[in-house]
Amino acid sequence: MESLPNPATNIDLLLAGSIHLSEEEQMVHETVFDWVKRRFLPGVGERFLAGEPFPQEFVRELAELGVFGTSLKGYECPGLGAVSYGLAMEALEYGDSGLRSFVSVQSSLAMYGIYRYGSEEQKQKWLPRMTRGEVIGCFGLTEPDWGSDPGSLVTRAEKVDGGWLLNGAKMWITSSPIADIAIVWAKVGGRKSSDIRGFLVERGTPGMQTPLIEGKMSLRSSDTGEIVLDDCLIPEDAILPEAHGLGAPLGCLNQARYGIAWGAVGAARACFESALQYTRERPQFGAPIASKQLVQDKLAAMATFVVNARLLALHVGRLKEQGQATPFHVSMLKRHNVAGALEVARTARQLLGANGITTEYTPIRHMLNLESVITYEGTHEIHSLILGRGLTGFAAF
Ligand SMILES: Cc1cc2nc3c(=O)[nH]c(=O)nc-3n(C[C@H](O)[C@H](O)[C@H](O)COP(=O)(O)OP(=O)(O)OC[C@H]3O[C@@H](n4cnc5c(N)ncnc54)[C@H](O)[C@@H]3O)c2cc1C
Numbered sequence: 465m466e467s468l469p470n471p472a473t474n475i476d477l478l479l480a481g482s483i484h485l486s487e488e489e490q491m492v493h494e495t496v497f498d499w500v501k502r503r504f505l506p507g508v509g510e511r512f513l514a515g516e517p518f519p520q521e522f523v524r525e526l527a528e529l530g531v532f533g534t535s536l537k538g539y540e541c542p543g544l545g546a547v548s549y550g551l552a553m554e555a556l557e558y559g560d561s562g563l564r565s566f567v568s569v570q571s572s573l574a575m576y577g578i579y580r581y582g583s584e585e586q587k588q589k590w591l592p593r594m595t596r597g598e599v600i601g602c603f604g605l606t607e608p609d610w611g612s613d614p615g616s617l618v619t620r621a622e623k624v625d626g627g628w629l630l631n632g633a634k635m636w637i638t639s640s641p642i643a644d645i646a647i648v649w650a651k652v653g654g655r656k657s658s659d660i661r662g663f664l665v666e667r668g669t670p671g672m673q674t675p676l677i678e679g680k681m682s683l684r685s686s687d688t689g690e691i692v693l694d695d696c697l698i699p700e701d702a703i704l705p706e707a708h709g710l711g712a713p714l715g716c717l718n719q720a721r722y723g724i725a726w727g728a729v730g731a732a733r734a735c736f737e738s739a740l741q742y743t744r745e746r747p748q749f750g751a752p753i754a755s756k757q758l759v760q761d762k763l764a765a766m767a768t769f770v771v772n773a774r775l776l777a778l779h780v781g782r783l784k785e786q787g788q789a790t791p792f793h794v795s796m797l798k799r800h801n802v803a804g805a806l807e808v809a810r811t812a813r814q815l816l817g818a819n820g821i822t823t824e825y826t827p828i829r830h831m832l833n834l835e836s837v838i839t840y841e842g843t844h845e846i847h848s849l850i851l852g853r854g855l856t857g858f859a860a861f
Contacts (some may be wrong), residue, residue, distance in 0.1 A: 475737070475740065475767075478767055478771060479733060479736075479767065479770050479771060479774075483774055483775060483778045485547070485551070488544070488548065489545070489547050489548050489551055492530075492534075492544065492548040492551050492552055493551040493552070493554070493555055495529060496529055496531065496551070496552045496555035496556060497555040497558065499525065499529055499555075500555055500556060500558055500559035500563075501559075503522065503525060504518065504522070504559040504560065504563060505559055508559065508560060508685070508829070509822075509823035509824060509829065510823075511684075511685060512560075512684050512685060512823050512829050513823055515680075515684045516684075516685070517562075517642075517685055517686065517687050518560075518562075518563060518566075518685050523597045523600070524597050526567060526597060527595065527596050527597030527598075529552070530542040530544070530552075531552045531556065531567050531571065532567065532570050532571055532575065532594060532595045532596075532597055533570075533571050533575045533576075533579070533591065533594065533595040534548060534549040534552055534571060535548065535549040536571075536575060536576065536579050536591070536595075538591075539579070539587055539588070539591035539592050539595065540591070540592040540595050540596065541575075541591065541595045542595075545781075545785050546722070546781045546784040546785050546789075547778060547781040547782065547785065549571070549723060549726075550722065550723060550725075550726035550777055550778075550781050551726065552567075553567070553568065553723040553724070553726040553727040553730070554726045554727060554729045554730040554733075554774075554777075555730060556727065556730065557726075557727030557728065557729075557730035557731045558730035558731070558733055558734045559730075559734075560685050560829065560830075560833065561683060561686075561727065561731055561830065561833035561834060561836065561837050562683040562684060562685030562686035562833060563685060563686070564723075564724075564727040564730070565638050565683055565686045565836075565837075566638065566639060566685075566686050568720045568723050568724060568727070569601065569602060569603055569638045569639050569720070570594065570600060570601055570639070571719075571723070572716065572719035572720035572722075572723050573601070573602075573603035573647070573716045573717070573719075573720050574594065574601025574602060574603055574643075574645070574647055575590075575591060575594050575595070575601065576716050576719045576720075577603065577647045577662060577704065577707075577712075577713075577716045578590050578591060578594075578601075578647070578664070578704070579591060580706070580712075580715060580716070581662055581704040581705070581706040581707035581712055581715075582664075582704050582705070582706070583701070583704075583705050583706075585701070586664065586701075586704070590645065590664075599644045599645060600639055600642055600643045600644050600645075601639070601643055601644070601645050601646070601647065602637050602638060602639040602640045602643035602645075602646045602647070602691075603637070603638070603646070603647050603713075603716065604634035604637045604640065604646050604647065604648045604649060604691045605617070605634070605649045605713045605717075606634060606635055606636050606637070607619060607632065607633060607634055607635055608633055608635045611636075612842075612843060612845075612846050612861075613861070614649070614657075614710065614713065615657030615660070615710045616657075617632075617649065617650070617651065617660070618632060618651070619631070619632025619633070619634065619648065619649070619650040619651065619693065620632060620650055620651055620652075621650040621651065621652045621661060621663060621703075622652075623652070624697070626697065626699075626700070627697055627698050627699045627700045627702065628663060628697070628698050628699075628700065628702065628703065629695055629696070629697055630648060630650055630663065630665065630671070630672075630693040630695075630696040630697075630698060631693055631694065631695060631696070632650060632693050633690060633691065633692050633693065634646075634648065634690060634691035634692075634693075635677075635690055636677070636688055636690075636840070637674075637688065637689055637690065637691055638683075638686055638687070638688055638840075639686070639687055639688075639689075640674040640687070640688070640689035640690065640691050641674050641675070641676040641687045641688075641689040642687050643667065643674070644666065644667050645664055645665070645666055645667065646664075646665045646667075646672075646674075646691055647662050647663070647664060647665075647704070647716075648662070648663045648664075648665050648691060648693065649661070649662055649663075649712075649713050650663060657709060657710040658708070658709040658710070659709075660707075660708075660709055660710050660712070660713070661703055661704070661707055661708065661712075662703070662704035662707040662712055662713070663698060663702050663703055663704070664698070664702045664703075664704065665691075665693070665696065665698055665702065666698075669696055669697070669698060670696070670697070671693060671694045671695045671696030671697065672691065672692070672693055672694075672696045673690075673691075673692040673694075674689050674690065674691055674692070675689055675690050675692070676688070676689045677689055677690065680836075681832055682832045682833050682835050682836040683833050683836045714791075717841055717842065718791050718794050720841055721794050721795070721797075721798040721841050721842060722780065722781075722784065722789070722794050722797065722798075724798055724801075724802065724837060724841055725773075725776075725777050725780070725794070725797040725798045725800075725801040725802065726777045726781075726801075727837070728773065728801040728802045728804070728805035728834070728837065729770060729773045729774050729777060729801060729805070731805050731809065731830045731833065731834060731837075732766070732769060732770050732773060732801075732804065732805035732808040732809070733770050734826050734830060735766070735805075735808050735809045735811075735812035735813075735826060735827045735830050735831075736763070736766040736767060736770055736808060736812060737826075738812055738816070738825055738826040738827055739762075739763065739766065739811070739812035739815040739816065739827065740754070740763060742815065742816050742819070742825070743759050743763065743815055746817075753815075759815065762811050762814075762815060763815075765811070766808045766811060766812065769804045769805075769807070769808055770808070772804075773800065773801040773804055773805070776796075776797055776800060776801065777797060777801065780793045780794065780797045791850065792850065792851060792854040795842065795847040795850040795851050795854075796847075796851055798841065798842065798847055799844055799847035799848065799851065802834065802837050802838045802844070803838060803844055805830075805834055805837075806831065806834040806835070806837075806838055809827050809828075809830045809831035809834055810827075810831055812826075812827035812830075812831075813827040813828050813831050846861075849861050
């Protein structure tokens with residue numbers, strides 16, 4: 465059976481050309497996309513199986529691409545718009561959610577945390593080196609007993625002679641085993657969420673350990689670890705002076721969630737493209753399976769999701785650039801895009817039949833990665849509750 469000419473052009477028109485971008489935004493997307501295809505994707509399946517993080521030299525190359533602190537202004541950061549940042553995240557997660565997670569944490573959690581809540585000295589000291597990729601950051605909010613409910617965290621910071629004494633443990637912290645600096649969220653004084661403050665803890669500080677969490681079947685290209693703090697003494701000026709209460713870490717998470725939602729578009733697109741190519745080439749019952757109506761129904765739904773998710777991300781990105789995006793917009797975006805991307809990945813995996821369970825093809829890697837993405841930075845359910853509270857006025861947490 466013959467197909468109509470140029471389906472590839474139609475795909476590009478539908479997916480990539482589905483939104484209006486400035487020349488600068490288009491260039492950011494194409495530059496990062498090109499790097500991902502050229503540098504990151506070769507060998508990605510093998511690295512995933514081996515549980516190897518991506519090669520160290522990629523950090524410098526990522527810095528040269530301008531993806532660390534993309535939309536921060538000053539301190540040598542690129543100072544681009546929120547849409548450019550999002551497009552970079554989309555291109556990175558076309559490669560792998562672990563790659564995008566590493567960059568999200570560096571940019572939106574660690575760098576943004578210092579940029580938004582740090583002192584001028586802290587910004588001058590850390591941000592230029594972080595945008596150049598010379599210093600890697602991580603963000604420790606989650607604890608072994610407190611995930612969705614971070615306001616209940618129990619890590620404590622006590623004011624003592626010569627600084628702050630930190631005690632507690634953080635769990636599931638992206639990049640903690642390799643980070644040079646950690647933002648640690650701890651309670652000072654009381655037990656209320658308003659007692660939460662942020663602290664900068666440098667690698668090598670006595671009393672701090674960052675063991676790697678082994679056995680992950682998801683985000684295998686990103687190191688995830690603990691932060692264990694046992695009478696860890698840090699200087700007095702290690703506190704983030706502008707961070708008061710739970711709103712501060714949530715402010716960082718809101719930045720990261722926005723980028724994650726763009727990233728999900730990239731993962732979905734990669735899965736869709738893999739399924740499209742496979743089904744066009746795989747003959748069963750005398751014809752490529754792409755010529756079957758049930759398969760086309762799935763492909764149509766997947767392509768529609770990718771375009772929808774991109775448009776929603778662009779909408780929130782433009783609102784963000786005008787200072788009008790609220791946490792509700794971001795929750796809706798993260799919830800919609802990640803759940804939809806996971807469904808696309810599962811459908812793509814199914815369309816590839818038995819071949820779909822191997823890392824030779826893209827979907828199962830993305831599918832496993834997205835199981836983390838739907839859990840971290842506010843689970844799918846927590847975003848439903850954030851939206852529910854916004855819509856009804858009742859907090860149902
Ligand atoms: C790979 C990876 C990387 C991560 N990186 C970081 C990081 O860099 N920094 C960091 O601080 N944290 C990080 N996290 C932690 C992540 O943010 C938490 O896993 C997440 O907040 C959920 O917490 P939890 O795993 O403790 O699940 P829980 O909070 O125990 O939730 C378990 C289940 O219960 C549901 N649930 C909880 N409360 C309710 C409710 N009120 N109503 C209905 N359902 C509910 C949840 O939706 C979920 O399905 C990472 C996690 C992963 C997997």
